[in-house]
Amino acid sequence: MDLPKNAYFQGKIVPYSEAKVGVATHALNYGTAVFGGLRGYWNEEKKRLFVFRPLDHYRRFLNSCRLLCMEFEHTPESLTDLTLELLRRDDYRQNIYIRPLAYKAEEGIGVRLHDLKEDLTIFALPFGQYIKNDTSAHVTISSWRRIDDNMIPARGKISGAYASSALIKTDAARAGFDEALVLTQEGHLTEGSAMNIFMVRDGFLVTPPVTDNILEGITRRSVMELAKNELGLTTVERPIDRTEVYICEELFLTGTAAQVTVVTKVDYRPIGKGVMGPIGEQLRKLFLEVARGNNPKYAHWNVAV
């Protein structure tokens, strides 16, 4: 695994090896941190690195901060500027992943959110494909249930909540699957361990609503817009039953890491014809072109370093 070169840490950019916290740090003990995840795409023809939708990512990041009672002076614009400054220093010429992390930095014992010091770090590292099998993934329905808004809000990227995602991912991987789909307590589909889900049924795109314990994904929103503008497909946001994915025409996962990952089998049941379908294939292509900065119509989503 590649390590980051530098990190924005305690108010300045330092070599990654100097960005360290003590073992008594609140966030390390109690999971009281929130994070973001952005991708930077290296465009070889343009010889530039493009960050995908940083303002939208930082808007969500600051909302996640608010969920854990963290107040920063930062704005989406100032965090984007900091990120660009870090990336200019890093000088990557390959695809990267950018991780902003806001955490309760107090060192000591005591579970709470209030009256704690907080801090913010950002680092970036080389990053390629996340799901190897991203045109024919085989997923399972997890036996774990999705965290609920009244337990740990799923609409925020809260570090502690990812212990649940890790249980989901590891059990799926050890059973030989590429990913897992997770149900709410009531049995509706929510998302994968770190990606949103879409299915095609009767020619419509369908995805769970933001009130069904999903992360409000930036890729989800991008794919909905691309589907509407470029393929004339509107997305219906409604609860999805487990067995609907057994009989849907196409199924795919979206996320910063997963990009657009096409699922062709759920628990050994083929989706549609059991191979990548036309809508998933087109959306994959469209999304990757847009993210790399090769589609002028969506250039406002690409921020050049």
Ligand code: PMP
């Ligand atoms: N759901 C979860 C739980 C995630 O961690 C992620 C990754 N951030 C997503 C969905 C996809 O969100 P995005 O498209 O904003 O990366």
